Amino acid sequence: MELGAIFEHIQRLPKQAQTVLLSGLKLTNAKNTPAGAILVAMHLLTALGVLRQIDQVLDEEHTSLDYLKKEWAAGRKQVPSCGIQIGLLVADLLAYPKRIARIYEVQKLAKEWHTDKLLGIDPDLLNDDRLLNTLSKLGVNPSNMRDTLQGMTVYVSERFKINLSRFYVDGSVLELDGVFAQASKVCPGRGQDSLSQLVTSLVIASGSRLPISFDVLPGGTNDCTTLPKALAAMDRVAPPGPVEWIADRIFPTAKNILFLQNQTQREYRFIAPLKTGVSEKRFRELVDQAWDQEQWTDIHYRSAEEIRKKRERTYQAYETQWTLTDIEKPELPPDQTRRSKGSIIHHEVTVRCVIYRHGYKADQALQNRTKQRVACDAALENLSRKLNKRHLQTLQECELASKRLLKDFPKVKQFVNLTLSENNHKAVSLSWIWDEDAYVRQKRYDGVFAMLTNHTQEDVSANEILCRYRDRNQIEMNFRDFKGMLDLERIFVQIPERIDAYLFIKVLAYFVLAFLRWYAEEQGYGKMTESKIQNQLSEMGMSRISIEPLGIDNWSVVNDNPYTIFLRSSLGLPDPHETINLLNDLTDVELQITLWLQEWEQTQVIDSSASQYDSG
Numbered sequence: 001m002e003l004g005a006i007f008e009h010i011q012r013l014p015k016q017a018q019t020v021l022l023s024g025l026k027l028t029n030a031k032n033t034p035a036g037a038i039l040v041a042m043h044l045l046t047a048l049g050v051l052r053q054i055d056q057v058l059d060e061e062h063t064s065l066d067y068l069k070k071e072w073a074a075g076r077k078q079v080p081s082c083g084i085q086i087g088l089l090v091a092d093l094l095a096y097p098k099r100i101a102r103i104y105e106v107q108k109l110a111k112e113w114h115t116d117k118l119l120g121i122d123p124d125l126l127n128d129d130r131l132l133n134t135l136s137k138l139g140v141n142p143s144n145m146r147d148t149l150q151g152m153t154v155y156v157s158e159r160f161k162i163n164l165s166r167f168y169v170d171g172s173v174l175e176l177d178g179v180f181a182q183a184s185k186v187c188p189g190r191g192q193d194s195l196s197q198l199v200t201s202l203v204i205a206s207g208s209r210l211p212i213s214f215d216v217l218p219g220g221t222n223d224c225t226t227l228p229k230a231l232a233a234m235d236r237v238a239p240p241g242p243v244e245w246i247a248d249r250i251f252p253t254a255k256n257i258l259f260l261q262n263q264t265q266r267e268y269r270f271i272a273p274l275k276t277g278v279s280e281k282r283f284r285e286l287v288d289q290a291w292d293q294e295q296w297t298d299i300h301y302r303s304a305e306e307i308r309k310k311r312e313r314t315y316q317a318y319e320t321q322w323t324l325t326d327i328e329k330p331e332l333p334p335d336q337t338r339r340s341k342g343s344i345i346h347h348e349v350t351v352r353c354v355i356y357r358h359g360y361k362a363d364q365a366l367q368n369r370t371k372q373r374v375a376c377d378a379a380l381e382n383l384s385r386k387l388n389k390r391h392l393q394t395l396q397e398c399e400l401a402s403k404r405l406l407k408d409f410p411k412v413k414q415f416v417n418l419t420l421s422e423n424n425h426k427a428v429s430l431s432w433i434w435d436e437d438a439y440v441r442q443k444r445y446d447g448v449f450a451m452l453t454n455h456t457q458e459d460v461s462a463n464e465i466l467c468r469y470r471d472r473n474q475i476e477m478n479f480r481d482f483k484g485m486l487d488l489e490r491i492f493v494q495i496p497e498r499i500d501a502y503l504f505i506k507v508l509a510y511f512v513l514a515f516l517r518w519y520a521e522e523q524g525y526g527k528m529t530e531s532k533i534q535n536q537l538s539e540m541g542m543s544r545i546s547i548e549p550l551g552i553d554n555w556s557v558v559n560d561n562p563y564t565i566f567l568r569s570s571l572g573l574p575d576p577h578e579t580i581n582l583l584n585d586l587t588d589v590e591l592q593i594t595l596w597l598q599e600w601e602q603t604q605v606i607d608s609s610a611s612q613y614d615s616g
Helices: 003-011 015-024 035-047 050-057 065-073 082-095 103-113 115-119 128-139 142-160 223-237 254-261 277-292 304-308 359-386 395-407 436-445 462-470 473-484 496-522 530-539 562-571 576-585 589-615
Strands: 026-029 166-175 197-205 211-218 243-247 268-273 315-328 345-358 416-422 428-434 448-453 541-548 552-558
Touching: 003 015, 003 589, 015 589, 035 050, 035 065, 035 082, 035 103, 035 115, 035 496, 035 530, 035 541, 035 562, 035 576, 050 082, 050 142, 050 496, 065 115, 082 103, 082 128, 082 496, 082 530, 103 115, 103 128, 115 576, 128 142, 128 496, 142 211, 142 223, 142 496, 166 223, 166 473, 197 223, 197 473, 197 496, 211 223, 211 496, 223 243, 223 254, 243 462, 254 268, 254 315, 254 345, 268 462, 277 315, 277 345, 277 436, 277 448, 315 448, 315 462, 345 359, 345 462, 359 395, 359 416, 359 428, 359 436, 395 416, 395 428, 448 462, 496 530, 496 562, 530 562, 552 576
Parallel strands: 166 243, 243 268
Antiparallel strands: 026 541, 166 197, 197 211, 268 448, 315 345, 345 448, 416 428, 541 552
16 A cells, blocks of 8 residues: 555544654665565566476476465465476576575575565575475486476577577686585586586577577586587577587587588588697698688678777688598507507598688787887897896806796797807807798788688678677677676585586576567667666665554565566566555555554543542
């Protein structure tokens, strides 16, 4: 009930009672809670089919929010289904930016969220034992999480016409905080801080950035081995027809490309950069061919930054081929020290290779190299003057000093040849000479990189390949948001299946945020980011004003904003204001005022009797 209506009831009281009540009336503002954000988040999860999908995968009867609220209103407490429990954990991530609740905190938080009155869920039913068991049930079988994400993806893509024919694939290392003695997956891996590590594999849809697959792998897992699972995830959600995947340079191996070629149910096309480091000599030979045969062709590609800064087009491309080779060595039996002849298998496959040259970066590289050469000359001159003094009096000391010096000039150290020598008096001298031919030739390789693909030139041009690959930073943004907004590397559980499920909850939260970003742009609301959406959702709270001495609580929604209003109107979500009004209607204001009046009248009678007794 509105405050105005409450005061209308007060004005109907006898004048004396009305005066006494108004003079002692106190309005106490309680602390705002994010109950409004939790309410909207749960409605969103319901509208996107998340809660029902989880229960369907876990083969559990779904308890809808409407059912729970009706049962609570009738005085019956119903245990929420696993989908509802997981949904509340996801809603917490959406409503609390940069603050991840621990499982044992949820029961207490649920009281602040007023889940009983707003959602029909008794907070005492959200104890940590029940929630942890739900996490175990979800995470014990990886197919549970896989099927949940697949079902959500198919549902929203069909309902909102989201394209699912191009995907981005990548992996990331999680350096975890805490002790994970029971978790076999959390183990030493690669990198400097590698004692508690997991590897995650992510597949997202192009454009919408919806995560369609998320796997948690042991620390140290090689990313390239995750491709078969990634392709299976694409196949489960993509409509009939060819599928394109775009990945990092670790993925195009001979074994993976041959695996693609052996797929008969669907045609898979890929785009990925060439890892040139291990085959630099062969790569440079191809670049030399482009120069010697004058085969560089101008293309129209410009990055977003180049367009913004109005730079001229400076990209060129050269079409060629690249042969990938993998060596497969079988495991040695315990009693053998050498593999049998012919047991080592060589896998080879040749694919299209497009070599690109970025003229602007090439010019920058030349300028930086020229500056480093001048600085290196000056540093060598300075070193030569210090020889035979203090700690530079032996040939060995001078050699160490010169090696340390060249480390400061990584762009040019390969082109300078140093000579240290001693004369008859053991005096050390330094001379150097630049390899001018190699130095000048390096210009050929500045700003050069290559892309591998199985698209034909007729189907996809060199320009289009680069355009598609540059959009791959979408998946980098996803990982950045996972680790930033959703604090992916903080895990508060230790049992393996609970770790997987806990990470999956964060994936579900990001699925919702990614969808909302895409949806806002599609509906013409404007450009949004996942972080901005999370902040907009979290702003909505619920405020309580306590009216004493009547014992009446009046609730209201605070910080409602245009974005949440847009979501409610376009997605058909329940209005939280109406839900809050239902909460207020649970209080019988007229009864509370009547009870106060009766108590006041009784006090008046007692006071009157006491006065008569004193006067007698």
